[in-house]
Amino acid sequence: MNPRNMNFIKTPAGHAGREAYSLIEVLVAGAILAIGIAAAALLANSMLVQQEANAQVSSALNLQEQAGKLFRMGLSTGEITNVLQTGGLSFSTNPAPLAGVESVNCVLVFAVGSDSRTNTNVFVRETNR
């Protein structure tokens, strides 16, 4: 074996007396690079999808939290639905935890991508407002 083939650093082609990269080496390097690029693209795509889903979830949770604040301000459940202009909210009355307060169950159905998710929260407010 030519000891020069054992050199880790190969000199670029064009220099007289130097070896060039072989076809196999270039193909392997190209394949590795293609795999890396493809993986990065897939990762980016999935992350963007996930990011969009997160934005939808955050928006929905924020909407439900605002519904809770409106409930504590004294609005009726119908008024809350009208104010927030969303069809995914529904309310049901809970038994009062104790005298002087009232409670409702708030269910929010919202879309995440092609799926549908449900988030449920309990809101409490003073009866004498």
Next chain:
Amino acid sequence: MKAPPSRFRSREGALMVLALLVVLAGAVVLAGWAQLLATRAVFAESASSGQNRRIALENSRSIARGYLLANMISNAIPATNIITSWGNITISPSTALWTSSGAVGTNDSAYKNPFSPMERWGYYSVVSAILPDGSEAHAWTFLIRTRSPIAAGYPLVLHKGCSRAGLGGLTYSNQPHIDYIDYTGGRSETNVSGFSGIPQIPMTSVTNSYSPTNAYLGYFGAPVSGAPAGGPIFGVTTNSANGTITLDLATLDDGSTNSLVRYEVPAAAGNATIATLVIQGTATATDKAVHIVATNNTALTRVVLGGANQRRLYFNRSGPATMVLSTSDYSSPWPIGITLSGTELSVTPPLTISGGIRTDSPLGGTVTLTPNSDPGALDAIGDRIMWIEDFRTP
């Protein structure tokens, strides 16, 4: 056989170092980008947890406020863990909520309301609580405040008419944004304040006087919880022929300083139905006060003011009626506070008072309201609004 040294060797090394640096920088950027995306991926989950905790804390706060609203009028807050299924919301037990020396008649600059246009700040009581949010417990402080809006600098207060519901023997009025207590409820004679637990009129002693039986004499000061003592009031004459009661403000008490007379207008005297109340006299003692109450049990339709009174006077009338406020030899604006609940008032002839009016009913005629020289004059004897403020204990 050793290869001869290349004359490009130093350039090749530099190029390689540069390439490695580029690769390193690219790897760092890629790793950061991936980390950012991963962080965004878990953000929604973290936000959901935070949202649930905020909602749980607000629920706990609402439960505690609702509990206090339903119980703060009573003498004591007996709760420890008021509701265990919500994570052990704890309200510190409080005995004699309104009758502790720290809650009644004590000015405490630590809780002074800086937005009040007047120099006094009414009464308050502090209740400590522990509110859970589903994950942690937060120390919370509730301030139950009460003061007369007239004394707070609002000489004319028009309340929206409302339905009333009894609560703890008192009449508790629910407004959209205001909760106030008026005089139409029951009264505990064992409590010097006139009401059970409300810092209405701090007095050192009081008695249900012997004559007349619907009058009480006491003295300003710290409230007492023991047996009342005192003497009868004077200067009350009844004309059964025309159903008129006359109160002489100059001779109403026993001559002591800082006296406070509470007089309840009777429905009848003998066979006569009381329809007219004359309040007259030249009383210059500004340290004294008179509190007159007419409930819906009476047929009182006319109140006449006469004289040059400077004694503080608060008049309460409740019940569906139309009442005329008139004068006879009236001079100098009297220091008067008036609260009307369900009673229409017509002031004729035109009248000037140094105080204010609270009403939830029509008000007619001409009345000129002027500020009292002592903004706190009516603070202790006026009926008052009550509200709750709360904050996270620092």
